[in-house]
Amino acid sequence: MPILTEIKKQPMSFTLPVVGAFGAFAGIFVGTANGSTFLGILIGFALLAALAYVALEVLGTEREKQAKWGIIGLLVVLGVLLGGLPGLVLGGLFGWFFGWLVYWVGMGRYRAPLPPYLTGGQVLWHYSFRVLCGAIFVFLITPILVVMPLSFNAEDFFTFTPEMLRFDPEGYSLKHYRDFFTSSEWQQALRNSVIIAPVATLLSVSFGTLAAIGLSSEHVPFRRAIMAILISPMIVPLIISAAGMYFFYSRIGLQGTFAGVILAHAALGIPFVIITVTATLVGFDRSLTRASANLGADPVRTFFKIQMPLILPGVISGGLFAFITSFDEVVIVLFVGSANQQTLPWQMFTGLREQISPTILAVATILVAISIALLTTVELLRRRSEKMRGLSPG
Amino acid sequence: MNLTKTLMASTALTVAATGAFAGSHADMADSMTLVSWGGAYQSSQQKAYVEPYLEMNEGVSATWDESSAEAVAKLRAMNEAGNVTWDLVDVVASDAIRLCDEGLAMEIDHDDVLAPAPDGTDASDDFGDLIVSDCFIPQIVYSTTFGYRTDLVPEGVEAPNDICDVFDLETYPGKRALEKRPINNMEWALLCDGVAKEDVYDVLETEEGQDQALAKLDTIKDDVIWWSAGADTPQLLADGEIFMGSTYNGRLFSVIEEQDQPVGMMWDAQVFDLDGWIVPADLPEDRLARVMDFLKFATDTQRLADQAKYISYGPARESSAPLVSTHAELGIEMAPHMPTDPNNAQNTFLYNYEFWADYRDDIDAKFQAWLAQN
Numbered sequence: 059m060p061i062l063t064e065i066k067k068q069p070m071s072f073t074l075p076v077v078g079a080f081g082a083f084a085g086i087f088v089g090t091a092n093g094s095t096f097l098g099i100l101i102g103f104a105l106l107a108a109l110a111y112v113a114l115e116v117l118g119t120e121r122e123k124q125a126k127w128g129i130i131g132l133l134v135v136l137g138v139l140l141g142g143l144p145g146l147v148l149g150g151l152f153g154w155f156f157g158w159l160v161y162w163v164g165m166g167r168y169r170a171p172l173p174p175y176l177t178g179g180q181v182l183w184h185y186s187f188r189v190l191c192g193a194i195f196v197f198l199i200t201p202i203l204v205v206m207p208l209s210f211n212a213e214d215f216f217t218f219t220p221e222m223l224r225f226d227p228e229g230y231s232l233k234h235y236r237d238f239f240t241s242s243e244w245q246q247a248l249r250n251s252v253i254i255a256p257v258a259t260l261l262s263v264s265f266g267t268l269a270a271i272g273l274s275s276e277h278v279p280f281r282r283a284i285m286a287i288l289i290s291p292m293i294v295p296l297i298i299s300a301a302g303m304y305f306f307y308s309r310i311g312l313q314g315t316f317a318g319v320i321l322a323h324a325a326l327g328i329p330f331v332i333i334t335v336t337a338t339l340v341g342f343d344r345s346l347t348r349a350s351a352n353l354g355a356d357p358v359r360t361f362f363k364i365q366m367p368l369i370l371p372g373v374i375s376g377g378l379f380a381f382i383t384s385f386d387e388v389v390i391v392l393f394v395g396s397a398n399q400q401t402l403p404w405q406m407f408t409g410l411r412e413q414i415s416p417t418i419l420a421v422a423t424i425l426v427a428i429s430i431a432l433l434t435t436v437e438l439l440r441r442r443s444e445k446m447r448g449l450s451p452g
Numbered sequence: 453m454n455l456t457k458t459l460m461a462s463t464a465l466t467v468a469a470t471g472a473f474a475g476s477h478a479d480m481a482d483s484m485t486l487v488s489w490g491g492a493y494q495s496s497q498q499k500a501y502v503e504p505y506l507e508m509n510e511g512v513s514a515t516w517d518e519s520s521a522e523a524v525a526k527l528r529a530m531n532e533a534g535n536v537t538w539d540l541v542d543v544v545a546s547d548a549i550r551l552c553d554e555g556l557a558m559e560i561d562h563d564d565v566l567a568p569a570p571d572g573t574d575a576s577d578d579f580g581d582l583i584v585s586d587c588f589i590p591q592i593v594y595s596t597t598f599g600y601r602t603d604l605v606p607e608g609v610e611a612p613n614d615i616c617d618v619f620d621l622e623t624y625p626g627k628r629a630l631e632k633r634p635i636n637n638m639e640w641a642l643l644c645d646g647v648a649k650e651d652v653y654d655v656l657e658t659e660e661g662q663d664q665a666l667a668k669l670d671t672i673k674d675d676v677i678w679w680s681a682g683a684d685t686p687q688l689l690a691d692g693e694i695f696m697g698s699t700y701n702g703r704l705f706s707v708i709e710e711q712d713q714p715v716g717m718m719w720d721a722q723v724f725d726l727d728g729w730i731v732p733a734d735l736p737e738d739r740l741a742r743v744m745d746f747l748k749f750a751t752d753t754q755r756l757a758d759q760a761k762y763i764s765y766g767p768a769r770e771s772s773a774p775l776v777s778t779h780a781e782l783g784i785e786m787a788p789h790m791p792t793d794p795n796n797a798q799n800t801f802l803y804n805y806e807f808w809a810d811y812r813d814d815i816d817a818k819f820q821a822w823l824a825q826n
Contacts, residue, residue: 214711215690243516308533396537397485397517408518413491414683 064174065166073114073164074107080159081106084152092140106156113157114164126157144223202426209234209419216414234420244417247405253316254391254401255384258323262380265324266331267373271365273332274339285332292329296389299326304393314396322394323387327380331373338372371440378436382429480742481539483513488542490518491683492706496762497542497591499780501750508749512742523547527556527732536732539743542591545584545726546805552587557730559586565744567752569771578753578769582726584805589751590728590768592759595791595800596636597722599689599704600696601626603714612696615721615799616644619672626695629685632678634819635808636698636723639801641668643721649799653807662815666822678823689715701791705764709782709789719796725803728768766792 081102089098109132113125130153137149162168172181212231213219221229238244269288273281291299303322304313312318342365350360366373388403395404402425406418486502488494494516502514519526523543530536543551551557562583566575576583582590598618605611609623617624618640630637642652642661645668655661669676677694679685685699686707701722707713729751731743749755756767757775764786767773776786787793791800 213690215687217687217691304529305533308530308535313533313535314537397487397515400517408490411521411681412489412518412683414681414687415491 065170067114068164068166070111070115073110073160076163077110077156077160078103078107080156088140106160109156110160110164113160119161119165122161126154126161129153129157129160142223143225205419206423206426209416209423211416211419214415216416216419234416235424237415237417238420238424241417243400244402244405244421247400247402250316250399251385251401251403254319254323254399255381258320258327258384259377259381261320261324262327262331263373263377266328266376266380267335267369269328270332270335270339271361274336288332289329291326300390300393303390307394313394314398316399319391319395319399319401322390323384324380326387326390327383330379330383331376334372334376334379335369336372338369342368371443374436374439378432479738480745481736481738482511482742483515484539484739484742484746485515485517485537486540486542487517487519487523487538489520490516492763493702493765494518496759496765497750499762500759501755504755505746505749524550524556527551528554530732531556536735538732539735539739540747541730541732542727543730545588545590545728545803546808548588548728548730549585549805549809551730552585556733557587558733558735560589560731562589565589565748567748569753569769571771573771575751578771580770582768584726587730588726588728589730589747590726591751591756592727592765592768593724593792594727594765595701595719595722595724596631596698597701597704597791598696598698598718598720599685599707599715600624600718601689601692601694601714602716604692604695611716612718613720615640615718617718618696619644619668621672621675624695627675627677627688627693628672629677629679629688629694629697629699631698632680632823634815635803635812636801637669638662638665638815638819639723640721641665644668649801653804656807656815657811662818666818669822686711689713701789702763702765705789709779709784719791720799721801722791722796722799723801723803724791726768727765760786760790764789764791766790 081104082099083102084106085098085100085102086095087098088102089095092098109129113122113129117125130150133149133153133156134146135149137145137147137152139145141148168185169176169181172184176184207222208216208218210230210232211217211219211222212229212233219229223229272278273285278284307313307318307322312321346364346368347360350364351357355363385401386403387401388407391399391401391404392407395401402421406421409415409418486497488497498516506512506514517538520542523541524547527536527538527541530538541557548557552559562576562579563574566579566589568574569578579590582593584590598612598615600612602611604626606624612618612624618628638656639652642655642665643649645664647655647661647664656665677688677697679688679697679699682700682703685694685697686703688694688697689707690711690713696718701717704715704717708715708717729747731740731747735743751769753769753771754775756769757772757777759765760767760772760776761778761780767776773792776790778784779786788795791797
């Protein structure tokens, strides 16, 4: 029998300050946007505490629906007064949240999913832990999300124009996307990236997989030292590798060539492949290769028929990392490449420094979309193969 | 009548034939790497002389490298690695002087290499004082000046038209954007602290003078946003983050006329500076021949005047000035937007190359230390 946690109405001396604190927190942002942070905090606190009192003491749970709609309505009106159309949307969202919060806190519902024996501190930690995780998530994602609407800006600046905030179609345009697809510089950069990244990935995957397999067999001497050297491009600061490669490649005639950039990127990608493949090799049963040899298969056939299919997930994810490394890389290519090998990140880097043009945001949005598509595909493939091999139920 | 026509046609043919011949000349490399600043400036070069040149010379290609900002460091590295991949580098005059002193840029006989003016004046006379170094081939005169938000000018107050309005926080409240280096800022500060224009550099030579300039800058320090890339101030102005800010006049032209932002121009005490080409030292024969052929074309009177169709920087040749016409897309007269236009150039500075070559390191250190204080 599940343990039922008792839910009871909390005293006003608890509810009002807690709900008020949330209001004060929201008030910081609203207040700052309207000129006075301090006033925002005070008003936020007072408003939410008053709303909580009215909702819980005057209206109570019987008229909960009306109370919640009332709060939404009030905040929508406030939002429109302070910020027009965007204020309406924000006010609605705030109202919905606070309506829920008032009853959630005031009626003690927050205890419902928790065991009854937890102390107040433990309950507080339970929820603050979730809020912290959420905050980390928000901080990671928001910068990427902000870029997307800005890339549809009708002006040539990184600015949310008043037209955009009013959701006026005039404020939006696809011109930065058109710029990307019609400018020969960006198209050249795209072509270069599309040549360099896959070839570098192919090289990293082949060499990295071979190295990982070799290094996982016991009879290779100095395994740890070799491993450390191969992994070093990941650990040595990029700028050091880049400067070293620049002078070395210049002397042997590789600087400023596609071959040079591809080799440099392959060297950066190899550690990722080695690490992921080594990790999958740990679970690989060596007796399978012996069995295969016993049945008359030569080592090459054994590798492609037996070993490769089993370590494929590691190879693919290593390859994916190698691809992203090459595709995102700007430091090495600035040194090893020359004007003919300008890649997308190079173009974005110089564009951002010399000309703050939203074309960069359009490119960023496209790249984010591609990355999401790529990762989703890989994840779906992985699930499918696991299902087919019966590794995971369902 | 018929004779003239035939004559003209045959001349045209000969010219075309020599042009074609020059294009397929075996001694010339068929590709060039040009280094410039990117953005609107580079595209003005592309349209004014690179595209016409490539049309005349079939089979030749040009690649841009947007590395002018770190041209000195990169050329040093290339030289050290023995692998100079650049053929022609666009730099500001002070960088050209440095590169020339270090032997990284090639010394040039301007009269020999460059085309004379249409009236036969030698190139060196046509460029005049703007040839500030033996390695430097000037292209444009640009200026660092101020733009301000017209909608943020307080009511009942005249729009700022004096450099000292930058320091007047009472009449013109709001943030200012200044470049994160002492050059220009120190001169402006002294000028607005009662130092006569002709004495500015004498005062700035002394410790007390430098302190005086920093003390003046101190009065607005809390309201200054420091920029380091030319695109920063236009972005800040468009955002309404600042009331006024300094940047290159071409960037402000683009904000005002092309982007249609509520921004006004304040030309008072603008500082002229030069931008031009240098040829890296010790290029291989064939590449050098190609670059020189291009350079002669790209810096002739008409080409420099054409560049002003795309960007509001003044052509460096005296003979180009009368040929400056209208903007290629907007169709407005470009002359009134040139920093060198008499109306705009009533009170100007010229970047003092000698002074800053001697004092830059000291004053830079002092300025950075001052920036770090609260």
